[in-house]
Amino acid sequence: MKSIVSTAAGDWVRPDSVHRSAYVDRDVFDAEQRRFFGATWNFVAHDSQLAKPGSYVTLDLAGRPLLVLREGDGSVGVFYNRCAHKGTKLYTDEAGEAGRMLRCPYHAWTYKLDGSPLGIPLRRDYDLQALTDCEAGRGLTRVGAVRNYRGFVFVRLDAQGVGFDDYFGASLVWLDNMADRSPTGRLQVAGGVIRNVMRCNWKMYLENINDSVHPVSAHESAGKSAKAQWEESRPPGQAALPMAVEQLLPFASGYDFFEGMDAEVYPNGHSAMGVSVSSHSAYAQPAGYEEALNAAHGPERTREILGRSPQNVVLYPSIAIKGAPLAMRVIRPLAVDRTLVEAWSFRAEDAPDLLLQRALSYNRLVFSPMSILAHDDVHLFEAVQQGLQADANPWVSLHRSFDPAELEATGTQHCKGTSELLMRNQHRAWSRFMNTMEAE
Ligand code: FES
Ligand SMILES: [Fe+2]
Structure with missing residues (x-):
């Protein structure tokens, strides 16, 4: 079967019909997980689920584990649910209270409620400059963009793309x-x-x-x-x-x-x-x-x-x-x-x-x-x-x-x-x- 990924633009969707590969082709599914769900705005949570700073919900959006968190300043932040050390999901419950900081269950790296690094066990054994200069030292990664509209929290995974109001x-x-x-x-x-x-x-x-x-x-x-x-x-x-x-x-x-x-x-x-x-x-x-x-x-x-x-x-x-x-x-x-x-x-x-x-x-x-x-x-x-x-x-x-x-x-x-x-x-x-x- 010809994969939709390799067909020319416009071949997939005719003015009055859709190619069946849009529904059944695994390559199409993989491509849309990355492209389509990266570029569009998707609902992740309602802010009434996040009662106080440290309240969180987790979800999977297009294969990416996400952590939706009430930050210290009361805003709602959305991070990849992935420890900066070795990638462990920080939380696996659907929802919970992190308290005043986030703590990875694997080696206890901790993060502030804005995702920035807080503490690392055996700190003396690290070249702190090298760590600060690399990705792991920057803490948790935020998704591309977040908008809380009337309590409905949406994200765009990609850093660049259409704005929420235009979308x-x-x-x-x-x-x-x-x-x-x-x-x-x-x-x-x-x-x-x-x-x-x-x-x-x-x-x-x-x-x-x-x-x-x-x-x-x-x-x-x-x-x-x-x-x-x-x-x-x-x-x-x-x-x-x-x-x-x-x-x-x-x-x-x-x-x-x-x-x-x-x-x-x-x-x-x-x-x-x-x-x-x-x-x-x-x-x-x-x-x-x-x-x-x-x-x-x-x-x-x-x-x-x-x-x-x-x-x-x-x-x-x-x-x-x-x-x-x-x-x-x-x-x-x-x-x-x-x-x-x-x-x-x-x-x-x-x-x-x-x-x-x-x-x-x-x-x-x-x-x-x-x-x-x-x-x-x-x-x-x-x-x-x-x-x-x-x-x-x-x-x-x-x-x-x-x-x-x-x-x-x-x-x-x-x-x-x-x-x-x-x-x-x-x-x-x-x-x-x-x-x-x-x-x-
Ligand atoms: S993987 Fe999170 S602290 Fe090691
Ligand atoms: Fe129905």
């Missing part, structure tokens, strides 16, 4: 929309994280977040069962829907509903599905919540926040957020055919607890292994990954609602909710970052 552009309004669902503008990670490993390439998972056509067929049985169950058990005269019913019934909708959701796409792969209406639009607001938001943000901003509840906003390529249920998915490629998907829930500070319950309920019902819907997707992701092993037709179709004018567009584009523009937009960004890096 996300207009899509940042959706992080504002989510954070401003708290009267104080602050969110807190709560209720634990649900993890699933999907046996598919990460791109297929990200595409599916924007695939509003599949629920009608793939989730037909789940949606119809939920509807039938509710109609059978509904107490006479009860209009208000229980939370689970409110969250599951929209999956029984037809193509018209999904088409009418409408969507926006932004440069660099980002998108918002459901900008006109979504399955979250009709959620009832808890008593007193709107009043609290009015008092904090003013009536106009409150209407704007609550009036826009997209189905999914993809901040490409690492997260997808849902403002109304305060839920987020984090997408981590593990191998060409393995993707870790995490479902996170948020509490909105000074807002009713019902909002957190809604997030937890949604994640359990729709994204957890016990979901009545998720197994439909899990099966299909695996089936796609297996099907694409066949090279008879090397191209994956993304033709739906294609318009040649979209190739010239530079800013926000609007489309029907059922358009595959959202997916084409992801692949165009992927191709551009892969090619840019190759050209350098």
